[in-house]
Amino acid sequence: MGEQKRRSLRLPLNTNILASLISIGVGLIVGLILIYVLNAKAAGGAFISLITTGFRSSDKFAKVLYQAAPLIMTGLSVGFAFKTGLFNIGATGQYTIGSALALIGAIQFQLPWYVCLLLAMIGGAFWGIFPGLFKALFNVNEVITSIMFNWIGMFSVNLIINNMPMMLAKYWGGAQMDRTANLMQANPNALIPRMGLDVLMKSNYMNISIFIAIVFALVAWVLLSKTTFGYELKACGYNRNASVYAGINAKRNIVLSMVISGAFAGVGGGLYYLAGNGQYTLVKALLTAGFNGIPVALLATSSPIGTIFSAFFVSYIQVGGDAMQPDFVREIIDIIISVIIYLAAFALLTRELLARGKQHREDAALDAAEAAEEAAAEAVAEAVVEVKEEVK
């Protein structure tokens, strides 16, 4: 039994990827059926543009990378908390606070981009403290705290930005009342450098943010897989009581995990708004960007390296979804993604089945090998007996 268990634990990486790929395949098939039902005439062309647009031109590919960068960050945020057994539904709030601090640094204080990005990180980490602390000290469910702090964060940011006249687009000669200044006018130094990539890709969406996000993913991977601290975090996620028994400070780890998770989400906000292509709009609704980290993390089964690929995939089909308009509404993408997550919810089951199938095959092979060995041993024994008899 012990041997069997060890063997099935050795498998998960391949089966995880396979389970995710199966989920993606089924999700896309559901999407295809749906668009056929809605409008059979335009369906074929629309589906092809859904799955090919992202690679069709360097311009579109740049857009995929541009959207993938913040998705990687929010995906890392949600995934990191998952590893510690926490559900960080507050990535939206942390993302919002991170964005706001980055923009305040950029516009109000005219700081360069890397300082703004650091501010974004600090902002996100700060907003992550609350769910962590409330969970550790008062045992308030982190899901509820996160939801409350999403709203508190959004309203605070709106309040603060409204009271900083310099922050608004109007101060810099913009026409709109309801959004922050265009960074191109307010402080070009705060824009994330493009290093000629925009010329190369022929798109002004292109900058180095995707590389920054990948570096963060690598940092998260090293932290989780190669350090004692990461091991402690994961131990708390698997079994909190056991880890406390083993001398791990679970409360400290809960807070730290949420702070790091928040920092990732904050950087996501910074990367998005410091690219200079979008301006923060003062609306009374939560930003969806943070919530999009949840499917990304689930699809990657919380693995930091997997997050890079799943964020890329989600961004890719979002760009494809935009290309399906106006024949189809882009929310079809959300349906496809939600089907994928629904399937990922019982990925465990799929994974078990896959592992069991593999196990069967391995067991069969092992049995055969054992039988062969036995047969060989018997044959040798017989031969020895025969030889002995002959010698006599």
Add this chain to the structure above:
Amino acid sequence: MSILADIFSATILFMIPLLLVALGGMFSERSGVVNIALEGIMIIGALCSCLFLRFMDSSGFGPAHPQWGMFFAILVAAFSGALFALLLAFASVNLKADQTIGGTALNMLAPAFAIVLTWAIQGQGQTTILIPTWSRITQETIGIAVKENFFQAFLFKSFYQTTIWAVFIFIITAVVLYKTRFGLRLRACGEHPQAADSVGVNVYRMRYAGVFISGLLGGIGGLAYTLAAGSAFQSTVAGYGFLALAVMIFGNWKPLNILGASLFFALFKILGSYSGSIPFLPKFENIKASEYIYLMLPYVVTMIILVLTSKKSRAPKAEGIPYDKGRR
């Protein structure tokens, strides 16, 4: 005085969806299934019932028999929500999937499905479904004369059938949960499913029932929210499903406490939107856009109270853990 009537009336109006949905969440969690999909269930309930109301309006049945039309719409809301909730039950009971993840998927599916369906039915770019005006209960409906007094201003400012049903549903849920065999069994499944199973309770069926009831109530709550929020459905319930989840925890998974919690939260929310016209509230004159302070208030106050009452807060013990007969 009329402002006071307005505030009370609006508080009740916004309290109803929170109450219904939080009670729904309570049934699901008491049976052992974390229902984070309440938001999605509300959207589906609101979507189907609003489409149904449009259909009634155009077919002529609605304007002729407004309250019957509304009654059927409530049924549509309840059963569409319940059907949608079965997707969660299937994932979490049969497939033993992670309940939070399944719920998140449904939350993402619902608004997208609503937008796609609204487009498909009403044509490109038409993302709002208007609610017919006959859905409201007025003095005329029950045949009394219009008078300018406090009582009528309070009652008829925004009075819908959902409010009446919410009162009945509240009483029924409290009785069912505490005074019936079904309620006892349901609670047992959320606390110690192995023990419940050992005395012959079908845990799977109980959890299905819990999620189904949460779908019924969540669906009606979705309709109630849409009626409260304005004159049209726009494929969203603005985070009310999540708020209801908070209200449920705030209400400690008990009907009476949930009633109090939803009233409390709705009152603070309405104070925010009426802050300009209430004389005794501070105005923060040197701060721009000070309405955000009041908009933030219900969330801050709920947070403080959650911290203060956290010692007494006790979630159903087995919630979130898939029940596996083999692991008894």
